[in-house]
Amino acid sequence: MDSIRVVVCGDEGVGKSSLIASLVKEKFVPNIQHVIPELVVPRDFSNSSHSPNFTILIDTTPSDMFSLQYEVRKADVIWLVYSDHYTYERISLYWIPTFRSMGVNLPIVLCNNQIDLDKTVEPETVLTEEFIPLLREFKEIEACIRCSAKENYNVNQAFYTCQRAVTHPITPLYDYKESNLKPLAIRALKRIFYLCDRDQDGFLSDEELVQLQEKCFHKTMDINELFLIKSTLETSIPGSASDKGVNEEGFLALNKLYAETGRHETIWGILRTFHYMDSLSIEDKVLYPKMDVWPNSSVELSPKGYQFLVDLFLLFDKDNDGGLNEEELSRLFYPSPGIPQSWKESNFPRSVVCNEQGDVTLQGWLAQWAMTTFLDCKTVLEYLGYFGYGDRLDGNNRTEEPTTSALRVTRQRKTRRNKNKTYRSTVADRTVFNCLILGPPGCGKTSLLESFLGRQYSPAYSPTIQPKIAVNNVELKGGKQCYLIVQELGELEGAVIENSSKLDSCDVLCLAYDSSDPESFQYLIDLRAKYPDLDKLPCVYVALKADLDRQQQRADQMPEPYTRSLNLPPPLHISSSWASSLSELLSQLVEAAANPKIATPCLDPESESEVLMSPFAIGCGAMGFMMIMSVWYLKGYFLARR
Template sequence: MVSFNKSTLRVVVCGDEYVGKSSLIFSFVKDRFVSQLQEVLPIITIPRDFSASPYSPEKTILVDTTLNDIDFLQSELKIADVICLVYSNHDSYERISMFWMAMFRTLGLNLPVIICRNKCDLLNKEDNELIEIEEFIPLLKDFKEVGTCIKCSALEKFNVTQLFYRCQRAVTQPLAPLFDSKTGKLKPLAITALKRIFILSDKDQDGFLNNEEISLLQRKCFGKSIDSNELNAIYKNLSKMAPDESAFVRGKGLTKNGFSLLNQLYVETGRHETTWGILRAFHYTDTLEIEERTLYPTIDYPPTSSIELSPIGYRFLVDVFRKFDKDNDGGLNNIELTQIFKTCPMGLPKLWINTGFPNSTVVNNLGYVTLQGWLAQWSMTAFLDHKTTTAYLVYFGFESDTRLALTLTKPRRLKKRYGKYYRAAVNDRKVFNCFVIGNAKSGKTALLDALLGRPTTEVYSPTIKSRIAVNSLELRGGKQYYLILQEFGESQPAVLENPSKWEECDVVCLTYDSSDPDSFAYLVEAVEKYKHLMKLPMVFVALKADLDKQQQRCHIQPDELTESLFLNHPLHISTFWQNSVNKLFDRLIKCALEPLRATPGFEPELKVKDEESREKLMVAGSILGIASAFSLILYKLLKKS
């Protein structure tokens, strides 16, 4: 089945000889009847303006055919988008079943067929009225390919425009995906899509579409408002269909069931283009799925760049949070979260499920996700999996190109000093990814909990699956960043052995239990074995500093190792001491911003020089900016005088 956004639609007009195929085409194109025409008209292309539908193709091609050239007929049928099959009397009607439909199936065609009964001007009133019962209904029952039947007269130009409009509509607004003719009801996929549209259109989340919300939906889908008379007619019809107020409640509006019933009414009365207009406005294809290019737009970016949410993206996600936080308590409870993700076919993102949401982000004392936690979670999602982010933005009702909700950072640059490479400082990034590595029981999980402001438990529970924690942090000066901490559980050895995985890492947090004499040896072995770690900024952390410090059973002590790598001594941290935890998170962010300060193998003098050079550049930039502003003011004053 052709997609609605195809630019050209091809209609092949066929039927027995002398049924009026050429006359119908000529009458439609020229808006007049000519009794004597050539046997077969040339192929005619019609521009878009013959239809008022905004979803019609740019061009419609009409192909006239004859049985005298069967090869041409069959070749055109094979490339058609829709077939217009014309008959005009009893004999040509009988041949629809005996010859034409059999030929279509022999050719393996799976196309919509529009049946046209031409020359209705020759029939008396009684015969004209019997056509639908005696001729149309049997065809509709016997052949699933037949989408609709219509009576026409090329001589009187009766229903000619409507005929070709229906041919086009059979492709651009197909009935089959919407309606089950056997049950007489909308199909489940159509109902699911309409329920999603209802939830997105219910701006105040009260379970009803009021007049204002219906008008907004009408304007979005059809570019025009709906007047009060139309609304009253809709409400009247729905009240008749469902007098128990399951469809419409006076003073409140349409219910979800009422919205589905309204669209079923459109389909049953031949106005399914209205339903398709609603579905198309929400990017649904003929298969009632949201189109791939909308969910996953192409984003070309260097592998060393990262993807973050833009201010537009953050603003939209704030609006989503506030829309569904119905009790205005600043947290999304389970019911509110479920309601948010009702518009998403897969429910929660797979990434969230795999990383333990909502334990991955900030919640309040009732366990409800706060706005801070909601934004942090999506910051992490955009950074780690931008395709999931764009898809869910669409599911949530983001109306513009989802690429506007994202921003690309500059590619990561490498600098070289004394034959060694290190990552250059960054100034356009707000999200940083930190891998937490350490021996079992070193306190990694407690560190992740501390990032989320959760209390430390003294009961040890081994981490089996990978886990993520993400939160926003504010450094001195008021700048806000998002820090992602990842621990890998049983997959930690595999992660350590995979150099490509570490391209995703901005800073490494190497943890050991300062009260366990056997804990630090794990880090020494890792640093000596996996040389790719030495290219990354790293911070050594002595956890459980509230307990008695122990001499490590290792050939090198923590302070000695860090000195040999030209790094700061391990930070002594206890998750019971909030100030020490805050100091660690600040250092991780600063090391991600300025990797040289924590990259192994570079002498302190070099790091100092690099920092002094950067400060000098910043001072010089400030002076230059002030001088430029002063020069501009002076120029304006001189010009004025």
């Protein structure tokens, strides 16, 4: 903040001009002019690192209402002065209603001036009978202070309080009526406690407290300060501080003590280090950073992003069973608004691989984030901000990084021409691919999704109404790892196909039919005739329920001649109970998505050597290596725990 405008208000004769003169001259100045002209106070004057570059002081007179309104509307803070019982009563009866009628919502620093005239009045009496009733009645009043311009008593402190009311406001933090921290402040401080509790044991250890001090205030804390803090907390709230450290209740009590003793700039120092604004919301640049994504590009997690999510999983898998149960997930998402809405809509954790207890595994956890990054990177950036990516206290790395470093943008996918046919070019740096599975109702699409996630086949049939989605990693020949997102559209199939942006985000189509139903394949022929844009995408034809008796299709063309006419391989025969056939399908879907030329309908076929030497097969190893390393990291972690 470069400057602060302080408007000094109050009734005639309360000593407004004398306070300004005493502040500037550092002594009482008798016989001064009625209204002092605007003054600019440089930063060095206040001798505070928290002060703005300069502060503008504006003296006013209540008789010039036009000028008063003009200055108040431009002000950052009001320095409101009274000196006796009459002018005190005017605070609530005239001045604050007047400010409200102007439509301003400014902090007010209330100043009881001329206390040198009656030294018999005890400060405690003023506090209980004058200040506290006004603090409880008017939320605008930020602070109260007793001054004497004649004796130059507390004048500098009053001026600093005006500055602090703008730079470090107490109103968002503390409720004088309830004598407690406000709910938003409590929520923010709880999140900070969560981020600083690196081992998630429920305590800020001595080491973590020292790191918090260094991160927020760039200075260390000695053992005596630690002992004083912990002993003070233990005295006021038994059990809040121990050899383990300070628990969440003690951390909140410590910050409440700072607010009550006028040290709320300490609280703001902590809050602003963790990117909280005066409204106690996190800065937009943390939750919603700008990230340029080029047309026809996708967004994926970077190695740093994968590593952060692996560490997060391991930190909250408290029972070391390799899965996050409902309680552990709840704790993990504690500093955020909860599990993302898109996850709920995709029926997480049913959308990913889970263990026998239904808890999401590390494999499923990373797959879910890979899918969310591909489909909605803004949500991923927002949640990385909530999780404190770059903000978590780490004794080995203090460098804060933007959340965008956890993501990467792939190269743009371009289009090529083969005679009169256009097709998508290969992009070698992609490791996440999106597949739409289309086919007639009851052909086995849902069972295919369940098998994709390693779940047992269920003979019970339930028609798919709402879209379903599944994501899992696929291992290709040579050990390369990719993620494949498979979406079943349900009753929204037609609407999605007609949506050009939805088709643009699709990398490959899985066109499925029931090989045991003679009426099934005609559905795919009609679908392609109805929606010609499907021919722009690579396609893989699949004959499901291959473990049942194959039926002759009653269609305009038989499946094999039909796919041959499109220059595509014949349909793969797949059964949910045949694991090897499923692996072959998944590999073929990824290869078709990565190298569209080999699977786009009606293109001239490539030679065998061209297929084997596809750029994708040569160049997509980097992210796969990271995923393999993540699994090895997890295995090593559990072996070390045994």
